[in-house]
Each structure stands twice: as C-alpha cells, then as structure tokens.
C-alpha cells in the first residue's frame with residue numbers, strides 16, 4: 313500500500329506511532345511456539361524466567377551495637393542482669409528470667425566447647441568456606457552459650473569440654489564472625 | 501470452647517519442583533481433594549480460612565495468602581496468614597481450630613503451601629537460616645543442619661545416642677513411604693546406606709536430613725452440628741498445645757525437666773534441661789495437649805504419632821519431649837522397633853518429612869491429613885495400599901516444629 317498523504321501532511325502520531333521502548337536486556341525467549349487451536353494451551357509447558365534479586369539492606373545492631381564495637385577492640389562482651397545477676401554468654405539487654413536491665417561485662421577469653429559440628433555444606437553465601445567447624449562455647453557461671461567458629465584443628469581433635477580461646481579478626485567486618493575460637497594453647 | 505472436628509483433608513503430591521503450576525493451583529488441588537470428601541458442603545457454608553506459608557522469600561510474593569483465597573473463590577470471607585517457621589502448618593491448624601471452637605465460624609478451611617524449588621538448594625538453605633538470628637547466628641554459616649548437628653552431638657554426649665540409632669529413623673521413615681503415593685522419596689535403605697551418604701554436618705548425612713519441596717495441603721474443620729451434616733466419619737480435635745523457646749539455640753539456660761504425669765523428678769536427677777539436647781517448647785506443648793485430651797500415659801494411650809522429623813536426630817529428641825520414652829531413651833526407643841509400624845507407638849507411618857518432603861507451610865497440614873485418614877480407617881482408600889493403616893487407630897498425635905525448637909505445636913485427634 314502506498315500512503316495517499318504526503319509525509320509532510322501526516323500527523324506526528326502517524327509518523328511516530330506511540331510504542332513502549334524496546335530494550336536489549338532481559339529477553340530470554342524468542343519464537344515461542346503457539347498453537348492455532350487454543351484448546352491445546354492447557355498442555356503447554358510452563359515458561360520459567362530467571363529474575364535476579366539483589367538488595368542492600370541497612371541493618372542496625374541497635375542496643376547490641378557495643379558487642380560489635382567490642383569485637384573491633386578485641387573484647388568479647390556478655391551481659392549481666394542488674395536485678396537477678398544472671399550472666400548471658402550471648403548479649404541481651406533485657407533479662408529473660410526477670411525482665412531486669414542488663415549491663416555489659418567482658419567475658420573470659422577462655423571457655424569450653426559445649427557442643428560442636430563440622431559443616432561440609434552451608435547456606436550459599438558460605439559454601440566457599442566449607443568445611444568449617446561450629447561450636448557453642450560455655451563459661452563457668454554464665455547461664456547461656458555463644459555460637460562461633462573453631463579454626464585451626466581437625467574434626468578428630470575436637471571434643472566436648474575442651475578449652476578454647478577467643479581470637480579476633482584484624483580487619484573487622486562488623487559481624488559476629490569478627491570473633492572466632494582456637495584450641496587454647498597449653499598454659500605454662 | 502465447643503468441640504471441633506476435622507471433616508476433610510487433601511494433599512497435593514509433594515515434589516522437588518512443580519513448575520507446571522503456581523502455588524494457587526497447588527493449593528486448589530489439595531482443596532478440591534478435600535472438598536470431594538464432603539460433597540454436601542456448599543461454598544456458602546464455608547465461613548473463612550487460615551493461610552499457612554513460611555517464607556516470603558521462597559514465594560517472592562507478599563500477601564501470597566490472599567492470592568490463594570481469591571483463587572479458591574473464598575473472597576470476601578475472612579482470612580489471615582499465620583507464620584511460625586517450620587511450625588507454620590501446625591499453628592495454622594490450631595488457628596482454624598480456635599475459629600471454630602470460639603464459635604466465630606462453623607466451617608473453617610486451613611490451607612498451606614510452599615514453593616521451595618524457585619531457588620537452588622543452597623540459596624534455599626540460606627533463606628531457611630534467615631529464621632535464625634541474623635545478627636548472632638546467620639553470619640557463621642547460614643545453615644540449619646549445622647545447628648541440629650550440634651544438638652545431636654550434645655545428645656550423644658549426654659545420653660550415649662549413636663549414629664546408627666539416627667540412621668534407624670531414616671530407614672524406618674523411608675521404608676514406610678514406599679506405601680505412600682504422596683511421598684517424595686520412597687527408598688529401601690540400610691543403616692549402612694545412611695551412614696555412607698555424603699556428610700552434611702557431622703554426624704548428619706544427606707539421608708538424615710529432609711529435602712526441599714513444592715507442595716500444598718488443606719484441611720476443613722467444622723463444629724459438631726456441621727460435622728454431623730457433612731461426614732459419617734468426623735475426627736475430633738481433643739487436645740491442643742503450643743510452646744516456644746528462644747530464637748538463639750545459645751540462649752537455652754539450664755533448669756529442671758518439665759514433667760509429664762507419668763514421670764517423676766527422680767527420673768531426671770542431675771539432668772540439666774533443656775540445654776541444646778531437648779526441646780522445652782515441645783514438652784510444653786505436649787503437657788497442654790495431653791491435659792486437654794486427658795492423656796496420662798502417652799505411649800499407652802496414643803495409637804500413632806506424625807511428628808516433625810526434619811532431621812533423624814530431631815525425631816529421636818521429640819520421642820522424649822512427647823514422653824513416648826524418658827529423656828535419654830530416644831535412641832533405644834527407635835532401635836528396639838517401638839516406633840515401627842506394629843511397634844509400641846508407630847511414629848511417622850506416612851514416612852514423615854524425611855520421605856514425604858517438607859514444603860514448609862504445607863507440612864503441618866499434611867500431617868493432619870494423614871492422621872485424619874488414619875483415624876477414619878481410610879488410608880487404604882487414599883493410598884491405594886492399606887499397609888500403613890494402623891489397626892484400630894483411635895487416637896493420634898501430630899507435632900509441628902520450627903527453628904531450633906522455637907515454636908512447637910502438639911495436636912491430638914480422635915476417631916468418634
């Protein structure tokens with residue numbers, strides 16, 4: 313067909329029909345088969361698209377922040393209830409026994425293995441670090457435990473009750489992995 | 501509170517991946533299967549619903565519950581979502597029970613689902629580990645199997661539980677599933693097979709750990725009056741209990757064992773409880789449910805148990821919390837065959853989570869459906885094989901469990 317009107321007399325809409333901009337990103341499927349008989353559509357295979365999903369989350373440690381500041385200063389902090397005296401190996405500012413307010417205190421560097429495991433798999437973010445050891449650390453007269461990594465030994469070397477000692481990352485990442493444990497050196 | 505009955509239940513087959521349908525359609529399959537059991541039920545008679553799904557990350561959809569509600573044609577009736585990690589299904593069932601028990605509803609539908617195949621297994625593990633403290637737990641590995649491995653290492657230390665006893669749970673549950681067409685994994689295994697499987701987190705191997713699934717389940721609960729109109733084989737919900745514990749496993753302090761009626765303090769001299777080897781929330785839930793149902797000696801008064809065996813170790817820990825045996829005797833309980841079909845208390849005759857799969861929001865409701873069919877004596881009808889039917893099953897227990905024992909529900913159901 314030949315347009316009967318000269319181009320100069322066409323409306324702007326006819327020269328540039330409105331349409332959504334076509335982009336190069338995201339297209340994953342071309343020439344999708346489609347039956348002429350619509351009753352066949354229920355037998356169609358599912359269309360499966362990959363949707364990237366990434367966010368930056370601004371996490372606040374809130375009232376627990378001093379714990380992470382402590383790790384950056386090579387101090388492992390617990391809390392103790394100002395009302396009933398219960399000591400917590402993982403800090404909490406409110407006592408779960410009596411509801412009292414807790415105060416910060418420095419935990420001993422040395423504790424003992426309450427229980428342990430070696431992980432050969434993990435969440436995706438930590439797969440590169442496998443295998444790694446997890447331990448729960450216990451201290452005398454501290455009511456609760458502390459979850460951490462144990463480094464520098466084999467599974468066969470780990471046992472419940474063994475003494476471990478806290479170490480700190482030099483370059484703090486401001487997460488709970490800034491502290492880790494090693495087998496306590498023999499005391500002289 | 502007035503009596504509440506389960507009158508129908510349905511399950512979609514659990515599978516590693518169901519890309520051919522959305523979660524709405526998966527729930528519709530389960531819902532339609534339930535509706536088929538109560539042909540007299542009209543849409544107008546359904547007063548409302550409760551939705552169960554665990555993770556907004558797996559669905560990548562907020563308010564997914566309402567999308568199911570509208571797909572099922574239940575708008576504008578009341579509905580809400582309940583959420584409590586792995587126990588979401590159990591909590592949903594109990595919330596539907598509350599709706600009917602309180603008199604707010606005559607008929608309430610509990611439906612649940614999860615689509616876990618939408619991410620790879622290790623990303624899925626990461627999502628699940630977001631249900632541990634992201635400040636103090638997650639950055640150390642983001643891995644729940646690691647947490648459960650630490651619990652069982654302590655259980656082994658306290659009580660002498662062995663890895664072979666753990667494996668025995670896997671053998672039993674996978675074997676049972678061979679007769680359950682709804683199960684995801686139907687395997688005949690030996691203890692050696694379980695121990696020879698790849699180690700995931702010592703001492704738990706790939707066959708000690710449940711798998712991720714896509715699936716849905718639905719239960720219909722009704723008042724006594726409506727139940728009588730709808731079915732000739734209603735199942736009464738006679739006991740409901742719920743317990744909680746600290747999010748962080750590290751925060752479990754030591755105290756005294758919470759005793760069941762058939763136990764005495766002398767049984768547990770010197771035992772520090774719960775520590776990380778036992779689930780105080782499970783014991784708490786059991787105490788409430790037994791009291792309400794009038795159960796005083798659980799191993800003698802329960803005909804079967806469907807419990808949350810996300811790990812073989814947690815099944816053994818749970819025998820003890822439920823009082824099927826004393827604390828410390830869980831390993832020998834399974835080893836002696838007491839949890840087998842035909843044993844003292846068959847546990848997970850369906851195959852449990854280990855073999856059926858664990859599409860989180862559906863799991864607790866799946867247990868209710870299997871228990872319902874057991875108590876109706878209709879396992880043969882639904883499974884096409886009556887091997888798993890517990891003879892003369894009158895009273896069953898279902899148990900749903902979250903986190904490191906963070907939310908736990910126990911519900912007792914009885915034939916009438």
Ligand SMILES: [Zn+2]
Nearest residue numbers: 393396407410
């Ligand atoms: Zn206090």
